[in-house]
Amino acid sequence: MATETKKALQGGEFLIRESDPQDIFIPEEFNEEQRMIAQSALEFLQQNVWTQLDRIDAMEEGLMPSLLDKAGELGLLGISVPEDLGGFGKDFVTTMLVTEVTGAGHSFSVAMAAHTGIGTLPILYYGNEEQRKKYIPKLATGECKASYCLTEPSAGSDANSGKTKAVLTDDGKHYIINGQKMWITNGGFADIFTVFAKIVDPKTGKEDDNLSAFIVEKDFGGITLNPEEKKMGIKGSSTRQVFFNDCKVPVENLLSERGNGFKIAVNILNIGRIKLAGAALGGAKAVVDQSVKYANERLQFGRPISSFGAIRQKLADQATYSYVLESATFRCSNDMEQAIEALEAAVRTTQRPC
Numbered sequence: 497m498a499t500e501t502k503k504a505l506q507g508g509e510f511l512i513r514e515s516d517p518q519d520i521f522i523p524e525e526f527n528e529e530q531r532m533i534a535q536s537a538l539e540f541l542q543q544n545v546w547t548q549l550d551r552i553d554a555m556e557e558g559l560m561p562s563l564l565d566k567a568g569e570l571g572l573l574g575i576s577v578p579e580d581l582g583g584f585g586k587d588f589v590t591t592m593l594v595t596e597v598t599g600a601g602h603s604f605s606v607a608m609a610a611h612t613g614i615g616t617l618p619i620l621y622y623g624n625e626e627q628r629k630k631y632i633p634k635l636a637t638g639e640c641k642a643s644y645c646l647t648e649p650s651a652g653s654d655a656n657s658g659k660t661k662a663v664l665t666d667d668g669k670h671y672i673i674n675g676q677k678m679w680i681t682n683g684g685f686a687d688i689f690t691v692f693a694k695i696v697d698p699k700t701g702k703e704d705d706n707l708s709a710f711i712v713e714k715d716f717g718g719i720t721l722n723p724e725e726k727k728m729g730i731k732g733s734s735t736r737q738v739f740f741n742d743c744k745v746p747v748e749n750l751l752s753e754r755g756n757g758f759k760i761a762v763n764i765l766n767i768g769r770i771k772l773a774g775a776a777l778g779g780a781k782a783v784v785d786q787s788v789k790y791a792n793e794r795l796q797f798g799r800p801i802s803s804f805g806a807i808r809q810k811l812a813d814q815a816t817y818s819y820v821l822e823s824a825t826f827r828c829s830n831d832m833e834q835a836i837e838a839l840e841a842a843v844r845t846t847q848r849p850c
């Protein structure tokens with residue numbers, strides 16, 4: 497069983513501990529339900545995405561949001577969202593399987609991953625009950641599209657050095673956000689932005705050492721966008737600069753606690769990292785399929801090029817690397833599911849492990 501509770505591994509323990517092969521999750525263990533969900537995701541790509549890659553790459557107005565709407569109708573945006581918030585409440589392995597399948601969706605996979613991952617997870621993981629109830633159901637269905645605004649012109653890897661500021665109004669009811677974010681995926685059509693900014697004391701002008709996080713609705717006003725970036729790849733994915741000019745955010749939209757934003761930012765990116773592996777796996781498998789098909793069809797010297805040793809070696813390397821990536825990704829996914837279950841069990845018994 498994919499989600500059977502076993503002792504959760506600590507950090508890099510898997511590297512040094514003797515492992516029983518029975519304890520290592522392999523893709524052959526996907527259950528019937530997981531396979532059916534993966535099949536629906538594949539059919540979604542076949543019917544809606546692969547048929548119009550040129551239109552997607554040309555960034556046809558409204559196309560990407562409409563694809564996210566369709567994915568939302570199918571439930572693909574709410575796989576990991578709890579059922580009481582409008583999702584399917586599936587485990588992390590299922591989420592990763594869907595991420596793998598949709599990873600073969602070219603630019604669409606970037607929009608979907610940003611929406612379901614860095615767009616939705618800050619509110620899902622760190623929002624209070626009211627915030628979760630207000631925003632998560634709309635994100636799970638795709639009614640609202642989400643983005644994550646951390647990077648700035650001078651703050652990339654050193655994310656905590658961002659210059660975006662939030663100042664509390666005199667009546668204590670709003671934060672006024674000013675600043676510039678860049679390379680924001682889904683920026684062109686997002687309705688909700690998780691924005692990282694440093695709170696500044698209006699009297700002393702002193703800013704916090706650490707970022708805070710805010711849930712910002714586009715309708716709050718004070719948000720402007722630069723044109724789409726012209727990228728070398730994933731051309732259909734929206735990537736914009738987002739400017740906040742006296743953007744007025746209600747105090748109840750502070751996410752978690754003041755100064756907790758950097759922790760939120762990096763924890764969300766940690767989930768993003770393994771999901772990126774899943775998406776890359778889906779892309780890699782699609783490339784293997786295309787390569788084999790082409791090598792079998794293409795004739796040179798009167799034979800399919802797949803009969804030549806050098807081509808066979810390339811195909812074998814592709815298959816081997818994909819297999820290694822698949823094994824590592826799903827072993828790690830199940831380890832994470834077990835860690836999540838252990839954490840939830842500890843929370844239930846109020847013994848927080850960290």
Ligand SMILES: Cc1cc2nc3c(=O)[nH]c(=O)nc-3n(C[C@H](O)[C@H](O)[C@H](O)COP(=O)(O)OP(=O)(O)OC[C@H]3O[C@@H](n4cnc5c(N)ncnc54)[C@H](O)[C@@H]3O)c2cc1C
Binds near residue numbers: 610644645653681
């Ligand atoms: C297509 C795309 C979509 C994106 N979407 C989003 C988004 O939705 N939201 C968002 O907030 N951001 C987004 N980003 C920004 C992305 O998160 C940043 O690019 C990333 O944080 C790295 O920052 P940087 O590009 O400024 O690189 P830099 O920080 O300038 O790094 C440049 C190089 O220096 C290396 N380097 C930096 N520090 C060290 C060090 N201490 N030791 C050794 N090497 C180091 C880096 O590894 C890198 O190779 C996106 C970027 C792209 C390209």
